[in-house]
Amino acid sequence: MLEDKNQERTSLEKLGEFGLIDHLTQNFQIQNESTLKGIGDDAAILDFGDKKAVVTTDLLIEGIHFDLSYMPLKHLGYKAVMVNLSDVYAMNAQATQITVSIAASNRFPLEALEELYAGILLATKTYGVDLIGGDTTSSQTGLLISITALGEASEEKITYRDGAKPNDLLVVTGDLGGAYLGLQVLEREKEVFKVNPNNQPDLEPYSYIVERQLKPEARKDMVKLLNDLNVKPTAMIDISDGLSSEILHLCKNSKVGCNLFEEKIPLDPTVISACEEFKLDSTTVALNGGEDYELLFTIDQSDFDRIKGNPNLTVIGHMTDIADGAHLISRANTKIPLTAQGWNSFDPPK
């Protein structure tokens, strides 16, 4: 489970910066017509024609955003791309290109970065995005990944956070809380491993939630589904910091309030059983857990017939007048103000 210390090691100094980039990116092929020029010049060249370009960027830092004692590097590479593509899909756009910059200390041999890039390569192939550039440097401590993702959309498709109106329905894709609980399982196994390194953890009962943590998928399929259903959300955001935080973003940007119904929050059965095991409240986990990378959006009520009954989409509430505030309506029918208790990298470590 922890890093294999007997792996082959090729030091990065041997290759140098340019050799390293060439080596790590040799298997990446251009997949988008809009990529006129990828890696290999001062900058990449893109052609979005009459489409609009979408740009987003995220930084992932060892010890803050990930723990390599249970996060395999290939999964990390994959997840780092997903985190960024999720933001592109949250604009109702198609992801088309990424740049990837990494900084690695001398603890990381070439083979480790190859694993990381194998995950990045898988993500680019699965999602049809092109790697078009990046920077590779050494760091004094740990591993750091900075990704910028680009996408394209026609102007009428682009969905901002500020278009929700009172009475719009609040809809979420997939289910929530799994990624956070997967992290709890992995943290627990790490502690067990420290005490007894020969213990082989049985993660099978937790495979769904562990996969939600280690190998999340950005919801490209949901952008396609909405397009197929001919539904254009009035506002949309991706769920990276927890449902509560994202609802408050939509409310603030759209200048509306919200009623969220506790009983409607979609939870996988594994999430419910893991919550019991860990003595956690499943609603709290869904509201504040984060890293689910589902899409949260609002639609006009007249679009309800187009989405109802779809197993991927759950109506969890409706928007209200801004004066009404943002509330959770509990199973006991009490009204609790929503607060953002989502994950914050500047909070002191717990």
Next chain:
Amino acid sequence: MLEDKNQERTSLEKLGEFGLIDHLTQNFQIQNESTLKGIGDDAAILDFGDKKAVVTTDLLIEGIHFDLSYMPLKHLGYKAVMVNLSDVYAMNAQATQITVSIAASNRFPLEALEELYAGILLATKTYGVDLIGGDTTSSQTGLLISITALGEASEEKITYRDGAKPNDLLVVTGDLGGAYLGLQVLEREKEVFKVNPNNQPDLEPYSYIVERQLKPEARKDMVKLLNDLNVKPTAMIDISDGLSSEILHLCKNSKVGCNLFEEKIPLDPTVISACEEFKLDSTTVALNGGEDYELLFTIDQSDFDRIKGNPNLTVIGHMTDIADGAHLISRANTKIPLTAQGWNSFDPPK
């Protein structure tokens, strides 16, 4: 000279991630029509119309790329933007947008990040680029800045590294070696300061080279000049790692050789005198020093009349058949093979 320990300190936890982004970016105004949507959604939206988009990214890490004991944070912010814009100009394009991601340890109070963003703001205003997004997180050690720059150019203007032909003239903007020597002066003063903290260094005689190190300017003006002169380079690159390394990039990408004439390399008088003081060979400094952020390009011989006599442009050599290789023709008229000894972040510390 070293960090002022008595400055006001507001901890980053107080603001949280979203509050911090809002606070740091409140003074940034949109300057480009192509910026449809900047900060404040999952992603920014850009409209390049019938122009092509240019994308480049760079990562700057404390202890590897900069030393805060002599690099003021405002200068660092400015320089971090310049490093990226320089790559856009090296495509013969106009820089239009940047994203800025930073990671900072709890050693940095809010006031430090405000200084950093003051430098970024000055750069965006001076160069007319829009800040459109970014990510802000904590780090376990030190400060890290990841910038992605976007630009636009018409397809016929874009200049790659691979267009140089035998007999093309090799031209450089400005002068070389200053940034490296400025670093030597600052490193020396740092050592003096360690021994005697009350010593006030007199950097006046070195102001040109210290400024080349601390506050470099990307050559937007040279892209305009080439356009005004109606000269389109056949190939172009910016000088970040040293003249020698960049010439070899042009040769490799364009499949040509090169004769570089030592006596033609443009050097500022301050560079020559500092080289004498530090007992360094000025040619070696220009070839391998790096961080000058000048532009290096090739032009067809027929364009020579348009550039000759311009004080900003110096013809330093000409391209040859690939079989002839890349050489420095010394003042003594000996032919020395060019090798890339430029700065490499993966080299073991010297």
